[in-house]
Amino acid sequence: MTYLVMETKFSYVILLDENGKFFYGANLGYELGQKIEDPILLEVKKIKMLFKPISIFAGTLALACALLLFLNTQRTMAPVLFSKIYLTINPEVVMSVDEDGTVFALEAIDDDGRILIDGYDHENKDEVTVTKELINRASELSFLKEGMSIIIEIDNDEGLKAFGPELRQAIDQEIDDSIDLKIVKRGTLVEEEVVQEEIPVIIEETYVPKKTVTPIIEEKPIIENNDSDYNDSSDYDENNSDYD
Numbered sequence: 001m002t003y004l005v006m007e008t009k010f011s012y013v014i015l016l017d018e019n020g021k022f023f024y025g026a027n028l029g030y031e032l033g034q035k036i037e038d039p040i041l042l043e044v045k046k047i048k049m050l051f052k053p054i055s056i057f058a059g060t061l062a063l064a065c066a067l068l069l070f071l072n073t074q075r076t077m078a079p080v081l082f083s084k085i086y087l088t089i090n091p092e093v094v095m096s097v098d099e100d101g102t103v104f105a106l107e108a109i110d111d112d113g114r115i116l117i118d119g120y121d122h123e124n125k126d127e128v129t130v131t132k133e134l135i136n137r138a139s140e141l142s143f144l145k146e147g148m149s150i151i152i153e154i155d156n157d158e159g160l161k162a163f164g165p166e167l168r169q170a171i172d173q174e175i176d177d178s179i180d181l182k183i184v185k186r187g188t189l190v191e192e193e194v195v196q197e198e199i200p201v202i203i204e205e206t207y208v209p210k211k212t213v214t215p216i217i218e219e220k221p222i223i224e225n226n227d228s229d230y231n232d233s234s235d236y237d238e239n240n241s242d243y244d
Contacts, residue, residue, distance in 0.1 A: 004066050005034045012042060016066045079104040083159025085127055086186055087134060088151040090143045091116040101126040101163060112143060127163055128170045135174060146178040153186035160185050 003023065007014040013030050015023045025039035082099040086092065091112035096105035106122045108114040116137055122130050131152070138144040152167060154160040164183050171181055182189065 003036050003039055005030045005032055005036065006062050006066065008032055015039060020063055084155040086153040087131060089138045091138060093117055095127060095130060097127050103127055103130045116141065116143065128166055131167060132170060132174055146176055149180040149182065151189065152183045153189060155186045157185060
């Protein structure tokens with residue numbers, strides 16, 4: 001059985017159970033509006049002189065308040081983070097969403113992101129509504145133009161599975177065909193590098209023909225052997241033999 005603390009005193013509290021009945025319990029440091037289970041209930045005769053009877057009007061009002069508290073318990077509880085959705089156009093922002101996709105926090109990551117969300121109210125809106133409205137604001141502020149990209153990164157697989165298809169279908173209907181939309185898990189997107197076509201450097205080689213080295217052949221003097229002169233010489237010697 002769950003009880004709701006309706007009133008606190010120094011030593012006791014007034015409790016309301018799920019059936020709308022009031023009880024008195026020992027005050028173990030409880031706070032007003034706190035839900036407790038298995039409290040230490042006290043008998044009325046032990047504390048009946050310590051408090052004033054609650055009027056019918058006050059009791060009815062307290063019961064109505066208690067019912068409202070029970071109905072709005074989930075809403076008043078602190079939201080539980082399910083995923084973070086990063087929206088990058090030129091501005092970059094991050095949305096914190098619960099399991100239902102409700103955006104309970106919106107933060108800017110860069111200066112342009114602060115300009116984008118300045119004055120924007122994200123309360124009670126889901127991730128699709130916030131994303132679409134921010135894209136429209138980015139277009140109005142000239143952050144988003146034709147030929148640019150929209151990148152949505154979701155920080156976990158559960159969020160990507162839950163919100164990815166819904167976001168893609170909704171945003172594809174809003175943006176121009178020239179705008180590239182990417183929805184991925186955060187950290188898996190490899191930034192596309194602009195690959196410039198490498199122009200081969202052509203080194204013109206000037207062909208220098210090798211010099212043809214002509215071997216130098218020493219020409220030996222040609223001595224003409226004139227047999228006739230030689231014979232004449234012989235004849236001379238023979239002719240001069242008498243002289244000797």
